[in-house]
Amino acid sequence: MTLANPRGPVAPDTYHGGMSVLPASVRLALWATASFADRSRLEDVLSRALPDVDHVDGDPLARLGLWRDLGERAVLVALPRPGDLRGMPRGSAEFAAAATAAGECVYVPGMGGALVPRVEVYGPEVDQGTRMTWTAYDTDPVPVHALEALSLGEVERELRSELAELTEALDGLDARPWSGSDLRATADERLGGRGWGLPDGLSPRCIRVMTMAAQVGTITDVGLSHVGHAVDTHGTERRRALLADLQGVADRALAQAATVAALGLAGMRPAGARD
Structure with a gap:
């Protein structure tokens, strides 16, 4: 097709x-x-x-x-x-x-x-x-109970917490993936000009969490592509490991938020769920 x-x-x-x-x-x-x-x-x-x-x-x-x-x-x-x-x-x-x-x-x-x-x-x-x-x-x-247990609030809190923790660790290496005009420009180029293209009916919080996770994933992807810029071998490997962890956090949050969003569109969220 x-x-x-x-x-x-x-x-x-x-x-x-x-x-x-x-x-x-x-x-x-x-x-x-x-x-x-x-x-x-x-x-x-x-x-x-x-x-x-x-x-x-x-x-x-x-x-x-x-x-x-x-x-x-x-x-x-x-x-x-x-x-x-x-x-x-x-x-x-x-x-x-x-x-x-x-x-x-x-x-x-x-x-x-x-x-x-x-x-x-x-x-x-x-x-x-x-x-x-x-x-x-x-x-x-x-199992339905596994899906109902998903909490968008918990997903967002975990994303913010782990983002702060891993960013602090990267700062300690003086190896922030988004520092430097070239890297920032690359990340901005990938993020800019690409509408998310989402259907109507999603909750603002779902959109916010998905957007945040996708942005973190983009910045991390750019950082990994330039990981060789670290000063020494130990620093390079440590930076790569931290960025990979951050990428995993972003991917997991994005998948969970998208799943909550889909369940909401389908009317399958439990009563009282705050998405």
Whole structure:
């Protein structure tokens, strides 16, 4: 399936390394859930969720349609990384390996099932396009109580706390990833000019937490790409480890906030939840 691409081809580094912008799985989960909720055309989900992808393979719409027809109300998201599969539904080793390699997946909690994207850049350097192939996997259902236990307030507090702690540690190395005009300009360029492209109906707090997490992920990604600027080997390795930890914190917060947002769109948040 070829998508209209009003923004032009996506830069190759958009999908490289950490979560520099909102991952495709976050956007797909939210737009698909919104479509499930208001019974709008599923055919519009891909163009709204993935306007920066030129070609989509694997027919994810067929799987989304099946999930909806079988009674699923929400499409959720996980952003796994090596050694940290928190938020992932239980599935095969093949699924876990594919999702970890991609750094993302969407899944449905009721009947179980997941989609994992693989991104390829094609074409000559002066005119590159992006192909995203989605592969379906079977997974176990996710217990409702595990989803209801998610607290957006706790997610936000943990993100702010760990951000402050890791930033202080980076300051102690005199190795802040966002210091220096070139690094700041690079981060601003990646963040600027890319609307988040979120569906209506999300709570302001969900949007705030997702935006904060994505911004931290972008800055961290830039810092990791320039990690060799540290003065000595020990400092370099320490800086890399701290940035990787910070990237994991940002990814986890983004996935949890997006999952809470999707549950809210689907009307699946428990009474009294303050999102």
